[in-house]
Amino acid sequence: MSTLGRASASVSEVIAEEGLLGDPVPLWKRAWGRLLRKRSGQVGLIMITTLILIAIFAPLIAPYGPEDVLIGVEDVSRREAPCVHILGCDSSRPQHLMGVDGNFRDAFSRVVYGTRVSLMIGLTTVTAALFFGVLLGSIAGYFGGLLDNLIMRVMDVILGFPSLLLAIAIVAVLGPGIQNALLAISIVTLPAYARVTRASVLSVKELDFVAATRVLGGSKWRILFRRILPNALTPIVVLATLGIATAILDAAGLSFLGLGAQPPTPEWGTMLGSERNQIFSAPHLVFFPGIAIMITVLGFNLLGDGLRDALDPRLNS
């Protein structure tokens, strides 16, 4: 490369002509900026951040333990209505923001601790489904042929069942419990990730920069995991964010049916399920866990919508 110096073209000319000023801007930084400018992204991000903070600081926020039975500790009655001092509740009564449940436990503390359980459910199921779904989908999309057919037909079979019904069937076989519920939800949501990944990999693998790596002699795994997957990830990130909402909802549904988290775990679905017969006599016991589920699902959906807009490749020009 001794000729390099001599060959050096008119560098300053090119800069002056086409302009290269300021600091380099990575793609993800621009996407983050766009996410913060979108209303749905802002609101979703605030809601999710708040929920995460609540989950982390649950012991500081909740006045009681989630499984503390207050009978004999305080003067409470069964399924007592909420008592908030600043709203005019007699200050001689113990304060319970969301009332007392059928087992003499503070409903507010249980809802707060339930945030932990729900976020944990959402993250673990989506992480597991994401990992295996992306792996299967990218292998199917990249290698194609028989392997592709085999993987995708199995996914089609799973998709053929209504998801909650299949989850119920899996839990029925494995036995109720939160771990089995998580496994069941991961299995039923996996095909969606596999399909989206496959489609995305199929479109990216035809691009010239992938061919460039092949020309340079890059290995199959380098091409798949370094070139194709990072560029195929955008729709998967959006799907995963929306998928957390679905997973939380499904888990709550399974728990409501008594197949997921078992009492006394402070899980919102379980709380709804155990108090559903008292909906008219003690509506606060189904109202607050229900609201908590709704807020969480809404938060992830808004964030997912915002991400979809922010990561839209059409805006990358």
Next chain:
Amino acid sequence: MNALLEMHEIKKTFPVRKGIFQRIVGQVAAVNGVSLSIERGRTLGLVGESGCGKSTLAKMLVGLYPPSDGEILFEGKVLAGPDTGAEFDATRKIQIVFQDPYSSLDPRLPVGDSIAEGLVIHGIGDNKSRRKKVGEILELVGLPPQAGDRYPHEFSGGQRQRIGIARALIMDPEFVVCDEPTSALDVSVQAQILNLLKKLQAELNLTMMFISHNLAVVKHVADDVMVMYLGRVAEVAPVDDLFANPRHPYTKALLSATPIADPERRGERIKLTGELPSPINPPPGCPFHPRCPLANDRCKSEVPALLPAGPATVACHAVEEGRDAA
């Protein structure tokens, strides 16, 4: 003869699949028996209309497809044939510049990393020496060395193409395939890129294959020109000879379609009738005979061989028989 690269009867067919069982119902012969040889330091221009197999030929050269038949020799060694499959050991010495500068760079990677990828794959140098080399190569193609830290979206089309050239050159190649490197660029930028390629070729003593459907571009950069039609070679000739004295009827038609900025010389346009035949079902005999004004019965049944005609080689019965003297 000092041929750096030789191709012998290279063929590439793609299966046509149909139905739910993906049954093979036919074969597309994208490249159908192409032989050529390129001497060290020369540039072969490859022209032909869309679908004639130019890009397929280029992709076989750089190992993106294995040829279905025939063999490619590089420096006298077999590079690829039907037996060697996609195994490629000369990946360093043969590089390619892609057509579309927008899809040829990974949008998530600083361009310096894209340029250095070949060095990383082949384990050449350490991080520091690679960075230095990237800087040098960027200067060589007319970009500031610190441009390596930037992302592809921060560059214009012409700048990206310079980066694409840098990625090819950093491997110290002997042979560079340019697959229509200017067709996606503005006309003003095209000239810059072409001049850069010419200059680099002279300074680094590169051998090039330059694919284009723009005859003016080929005339500017090539030493020899090969005209392809439907997967076959129609004519190969030194560039001046080809433009001054085209022999094959298809070459004549192609040249007459180039706009000439001289009203005195207009009006001699040869209009071809009909469509490019389907490569799934190519016509028997000379592939050009359904559209050829000089076709006779022999053209309809017998495939013409590439025969020398003056400084050129031409695959045409009419030229061989002297029927083309019009």
